[in-house]
Amino acid sequence: MTEVQSGLAETVIASPDLAEIVILDVGHGNCAILRDGDRCTIVDARSGVLLLSELQRMGIKHIEHVVLSHADEDHIQGALQLLPHQSFSIGHFWANSDSAKDSDLWDELLALVDHLDTCGRLQANMAISTSQRDKLSFGRMGVSVLHPSPYEIGHGPGRASGARPRLTTNGLSVVLRVSIDDEPVALLPGDIDAAGLRRMLSRQTDATAHTLVYPHHGGGNGSASHARFVQDLASATRPELVIFSMGRDRFKNPSPDVVAEFGSSFPNVRIACTQLSSHCHSGALPAAGGSHLGNRSAAGLAEGKCCAGTLTLRVEDGGIYVHPEPGPHAAWIQGNVQAPMCSVIAAFPIQRSPN
Incomplete structure (x- = not known):
């Protein structure tokens, strides 16, 4: 079995001039790599093995920042392998x-972070909010914290009482807007829920971005209405691409109601799921791989679970380039998937015209 067949990337020589955002297929969970040449930032870390493989493939030696949006297992588990790894400075x-x-798991991670901070292996910051402003930016990467505010993290998660807002762990998810060369490329909202989104939008936050990594893997949002949440989030983001970072075998994401609302209210948005949803295909899986996938590490490769697999976003020639490209991806879906939910989407745009 080759590395690609096992879900791990082949080793290649990294380009020192390449700036990109990689949304890694980790199954049910989230992990993004913000990379500028041989420097990078990691946002969430579901899978240690796949993340380490992709970083080594890129030739990364130094990680500027490791940012965990919130304390759920599917966002933090891989950090236990990444943080103490001898191949990287952090x-x-x-x-x-x-x-x-x-x-x-959260307790184990906190103990590890405390130890590494004490040893001088990294600097631990146990508060991240809108007050960070440009502290997470580096090189060509602009990273803005849109949520939570210092007021909200000061109260922390819990029940509403008096002046205290009721926000859950999900509602306090760190939301990042990532730009390359000042072009807003991606919104990474963790698992922000309806209450957290209302708080964020009440600050008149500019959340526009070409790509939205949809919260909670396309599942519940803490309210009774999928439609209202989609409308509020998509109206604020105005995305051309929506990514569902999800696993085929857990929780049956994304919700058909969520995809249907995009088809009804935002029909020109391209939908891309990292893995093939059981809502779209319930029979035998297609043959592993697909020419549209490329050679990125992906959790779904070995068993043929990938749909879009790992996605890559770059700014090129005045527009935003996405891999897998929409044409080959759509052709693979049409030839291999029984009842694709994204068939309700009319177009597969890829380029954003220069302003």
Whole structure:
């Protein structure tokens, strides 16, 4: 079995001039690599093995920042392998304290971060909010924190009482807007829910971006209405591409109601799922791989679970380039998928015209 067949990337020589955002197929979870040449920032870390493989493929030696949006397992588990790894130096670790989260995994991670901070291996920052402004930016990468505010993380998750807003761990997810060469490329909202989104939008936040990585893997949003949440989030983001970072075998994401609302209210948005949803295809899986996927690491490769697989975003020639490209991806869907939910989407745009 080759590395690609096992889900791991082949080793290639990294380009020192390349700036890109990689949305890694980690199954059910999130992980993004913001890369400028041989420097990068990691946002969430579901899978340690795949993340380490992709970083080594890129030739990364130094990680500027590791940012965890919130304390759920499917966003933090891979950090236990990444942070102490001898192949990388790490500048800063960022997360928000969460007394409502009492998992053994979160406790183990906090103990590790404390040890590495004490040893001088990284600088631990246990508060990240809109006050960070440009502290996470580096090179050609602009990284803005849109949520939560210092007021919100000061209260932390919990029940509403008096002046205290009711925000859950999900509602306090760190939301990042990432630009390349000042072009807003991606919104990474963690698992922000309806209450958190209302708080963020109440600040008149500019959340526009070419690509939206949809919260909570296309599942629940903490309210009764998928349609209202989609409308509020997509109206604020105005995306041309929506990515569902999801696994085929858990929770049956994305919700058909979510995809249908995009088809009804935002029909020119391209939909891309990292793995093939069971809502779209319930029979035997297509043959592993597909010419549209390329050679990025992806959790779904080995068993043929990839749909879009790992996605790459770059700014090229005045527009935003996305891989897998929409034409080959759509052709693979049409030839291999029984009942694709994204068939309700009329167009597969890829370029944003220069302003």
